Amino acid sequence: DAGVIQSPRHEVTEMGQEVTLRCKPISGHDYLFWYRQTMMRGLELLIYFNNNVPIDDSGMPEDRFSAKMPNASFSTLKIQPSEPRDSAVYFCASTARPADEQFFGPGTRLTVL
Amino acid sequence: KQEVTQIPAALSVPEGENLVLNCSFTDSAIYNLQWFRQDPGKGLTSLLLIQSSQREQTSGRLNASLDKSSGRSTLYIAASQPGDSATYLCAVSPSYNTDKLIFGTGTRLQVFP
Numbered sequence: 700d701a702g703v704i705q706s707p708r709h710e711v712t713e714m715g716q717e718v719t720l721r722c723k724p725i726s727g728h729d730y731l732f733w734y735r736q737t738m739m740r741g742l743e744l745l746i747y748f749n750n751n752v753p754i755d756d757s758g759m760p761e762d763r764f765s766a767k768m769p770n771a772s773f774s775t776l777k778i779q780p781s782e783p784r785d786s787a788v789y790f791c792a793s794t795a796r797p798a799d800e801q802f803f804g805p806g807t808r809l810t811v812l
Numbered sequence: 813k814q815e816v817t818q819i820p821a822a823l824s825v826p827e828g829e830n831l832v833l834n835c836s837f838t839d840s841a842i843y844n845l846q847w848f849r850q851d852p853g854k855g856l857t858s859l860l861l862i863q864s865s866q867r868e869q870t871s872g873r874l875n876a877s878l879d880k881s882s883g884r885s886t887l888y889i890a891a892s893q894p895g896d897s898a899t900y901l902c903a904v905s906p907s908y909n910t911d912k913l914i915f916g917t918g919t920r921l922q923v924f925p
Binding site for chain 2: 703730732742743744749754790792797798799800802805806
């Protein structure tokens with residue numbers, strides 16, 4: 700398996716633009732997590748899915764953020780409109796069972812100018 | 813609210829030294845604790861997972877211990893090597909929601925030749 704795949708790896712955009720981050724979990728993993736990492740706040744859980752259903756989105760900072768998982772092999776995190784304070788590294792992770800080892804993707808480094 | 817702290821924030825040691833990284837958490841009601849490694853510009857790699865009923869786990873030169881009652885975990889690295897240079901993060905899975913991970917602030921380790 701290729702592991703968790705994220706795209707793009709780097710994204711530079713201007714304030715106000717829509718940004719879409721993509722994730723493909725490891726095949727067979729029923730849990731998918733979106734995290735955000737910044738110097739100030741460290742690694743924070745934004746939202747996670749079980750069997751394509753959002754379970755907990757309490758970490759989503761604002762209504763500008765939304766996430767979907769239309770099928771077991773694909774998820775998106777969208778920011779609309781983007782703001783400079785959204786600049787961070789966004790990670791996707793997946794696991795087969797709750798509280799089991801999580802496998803992380805390489806991350807998407809987002810810069811909002 | 814569960815908070816996870818890691819001390820020190822940064823550590824620089826010569827090759828060959830044995831070293832200890834510390835992780836503390838405020839709520840002892842955890843399901844498990846994981847140690848991760850993060851290389852610059854990359855995602856996280858799980859190193860060790862300790863269930864709440866366990867006291868320690870070992871993998872090669874790494875040994876992680878858990879004292880749940882005191883809210884502490886340590887990661888022991890024996891005979892450190894330059895290839896061990898990375899950021900090490902601990903994360904706890906709280907008992908109230910075993911799906912989630914709450915991450916510490918990380919310890920940035922540099923091992924010089």
